[in-house]
Amino acid sequence: MTVFILVAGVFTGPQIWRATAARLVADGAEVHPVALAGLGGRPAVAGKAVDLETHVADVLAVIDSVVANAEPGGDVEAGTGAGPGREVVLVGHGYGIHPARVAADRRPGAIARIVHLDAGLPQDGVPAAAAVPDPSLREELSAGTHEMASTAQEVAMAGEAGTGGMAGALPPPDRDGWSRWGSTAGLSDAALDGLTALASPQPLGTLLQPVRLTGAAAAVPLTGVLCTADGPGVEMLQMVVDIGDPALRELADPRVTFFELATGHWPMLSCPDELARVLTRAAAGGGRRLVPACPAEPPAHLRPFLLDVPEHPRERNGNIDLYVPDSPGPHPAVVFVHGGPVPADARPTPRDWPTFRGYARYAAGRGAVGVTLDHRLHTVADYERAAADVADAVARVRADPRVDADRVALWFFSGGGPLMADWLTAPPPWLRCLAANYPILSPLPGWGPVGPRFRPVQALAHAGRLPLVLVRAGREDARIAATVEEFLTEAERCGANVEVVDVPNGRHGFETLGPADDDAREAVHRAAAAVLARLTATR
Structure with a gap:
């Protein structure tokens, strides 16, 4: 059995996965959408700010629960696996890849594959704010001039206390503001209304706290699901690899595969069944692979x-x-x-x-x-x-x-x-x-x-x-x-x-x-x- 652990992106919670999760379950998988603190209706701990480490802990708790329930005698901290015949596939959507990758870095033995769903490659020492799509918003976050959530309910959801300027939250977009966070191509009016209605303020610390990676999960296979209405396709990535960018050299590893979806940033809403099929194929090791540089043939x-x-x-x-x-x-x-x-x-x-x-x-x-x-x-x-x-x-x-x-x-x-x-x-x-x-x-x-x-x-x-x-x-x-x-x-x-x-x-x-x-x-x-x-x- 494949166990999917699904980590949602900014402003969203487990509800966003409902249709895709239902299809995966119908196809025989076990699915665990992660409830991240301060998002999707899950309150933060009173008096404690929510930052990236908070969300890493949320993902780790689900991983550890899956491992412990499947293999009671196993070493959860070491991540000895989810049990015979069970493979854990950790899926991070957009921002969600940041807590997912850090969690995998701490439990590499528990994860069979990491799926980057319309998400970049988190880098050690770089906060998730660097991957925010809208350049003016990235600059606002970097300069600390962003608009913060203002209502008492919004601030409480994100946690009221903290240090280093990371308390507070970004208000969720209105219906017309989602394009600052990714292409809305493929979303019906009803889906966009639902996305807006369910959105929660994003705790600032989740975007501003730097990612910390040791490289322990470097051997875990990866799959990138590229939403081509929101970013590059496989051919563009191949060009960048051909030029010799060392930061992307790992993408030509045979353990890395890719799928393309002709949609925007929220495929779990625009094409949930197709996304489920892609995730199932990814879990089985399917997908296209980039070609490493070959001296015999020019890039x-x-x-x-x-x-x-x-x-x-x-x-x-x-x-x-x-x-x-x-x-x-x-x-x-x-x-x-x-x-x-x-x-x-x-x-x-x-x-x-x-x-x-x-x-x-x-x-x-x-x-x-x-x-x-x-x-x-x-x-x-x-x-x-x-x-x-x-x-x-x-x-x-x-x-x-x-x-x-x-x-x-x-x-x-x-x-x-x-x-x-x-x-x-x-x-x-x-x-x-x-x-x-x-x-x-x-x-x-x-x-x-x-x-x-x-x-x-x-x-x-x-x-x-x-x-x-x-x-x-x-x-x-x-x-x-x-x-x-x-x-x-x-x-x-x-x-x-x-x-x-x-x-x-x-x-x-x-x-x-x-x-x-x-x-x-x-x-x-x-x-x-x-x-x-x-x-x-x-x-």
């Missing part, structure tokens, strides 16, 4: 560029490479700014990736200096450092006598999107165009606080008539696509000068990911022509 980002661009000599100068046209100058220049984060030890570095070499050679073949560079966006905390690298590279390019310093375009990719904000806020007169391919234009869930300086949506109002070319992938990651749509909505509101080039079947990184089709090739030609036309236009 997606190192596959050939989709256009057959003639070779062109390059000049390497520090962290920049220049592809200079053969004709006499000075020439306009296009600076291609890679995305990220890219691990510091990734080799080859981005300026040697086929996509950027291909674009730079393309520009040189049409009379512009193509420039690639390496900048130091190694983590999401590095945007200021990366911005300084880009600004320095642009200044050096403009100082080159072969470059027309008054005709420069900047072309950003993917996670380099936030770096656009500086140039939108105060466009210099020599900047003739900004371009962006499949850009991230707002901080994504799990990034932690990213300063207001790096928010292209907010900066757009200051861009005036600066020409913008945006290449949009039709099969984009849902979270990234949402930032692009937010940007375009703001562009329409403020009358920004944006040309959109669509790649209907394109994925994120379409230039090397997946087979190239005529639409993708044509999109590259159109985008490049648009940028080059703006470089040569008279004002």
Whole structure:
């Protein structure tokens, strides 16, 4: 028998699992939804603040009860197992993965598998607040400027006493506020009404107390259930692993599997039966696996560029490479700014990736200096450092006598999107165009606080008539696509000068990911022509 222990996310309690739990039980499983203190109607201990450790203790109590009841002679603290023929699968939804992972770290022998249900990878020393989806709310929590629950009942539910500023609670969202905590895609009106009616204030200490992990549960198999209307799918994770991010290297372990659900953040409400089937298959070890890096076959980002661009000599100068046209100058220049984060030890570095070499050679073949560079966006905390690298590279390019310093375009990719904000806020007169391919234009869930300086949506109002070319992938990651749509909505509101080039079947990184089709090739030609036309236009 499989024993499922279900740990709910923010503001929710055991009731949220009702339909999925019923299906699991009907299929022969044993199910234990965990009642977390202060949530779902379970009161906190009077006079004691609720923090992450409180919820860890709640999960441990259920694990220990399952083990003790199944194997009375077993060592509960050591976690000798749930008994013959019984395997415990610990499921954490959203925030719930944090107390679940800490509990598994303390009882690794009792857990057969951990399921991350639309949830990230908790890191030692990092609080759950870093994974809050809404960037402004993450910043409010980090700065302590969040709105706290105000009614006596709400504060009592979260516990009135505490230290370190962790007493009190966040009020639950109203019906229209759930999207700050995850996509509501797939929820019916009735389900959204029920979610709102059952919500409880979230004790602040559960979000602000750092996670503490020893690594004791590293050998426990994992399954990630990816809700693709709320986050990346398996292909996007494979790309990140291919680049060599050490923080995600464990995801390519054969003990780690993945499932996708085409829904938002609350699948137990939007597709409870399908979720139950996925959990059952996960318990049996099913699911897709990521492929570790293979020296014999290049990863997606190192596959050939989709256009057959003639070779062109390059000049390497520090962290920049220049592809200079053969004709006499000075020439306009296009600076291609890679995305990220890219691990510091990734080799080859981005300026040697086929996509950027291909674009730079393309520009040189049409009379512009193509420039690639390496900048130091190694983590999401590095945007200021990366911005300084880009600004320095642009200044050096403009100082080159072969470059027309008054005709420069900047072309950003993917996670380099936030770096656009500086140039939108105060466009210099020599900047003739900004371009962006499949850009991230707002901080994504799990990034932690990213300063207001790096928010292209907010900066757009200051861009005036600066020409913008945006290449949009039709099969984009849902979270990234949402930032692009937010940007375009703001562009329409403020009358920004944006040309959109669509790649209907394109994925994120379409230039090397997946087979190239005529639409993708044509999109590259159109985008490049648009940028080059703006470089040569008279004002």
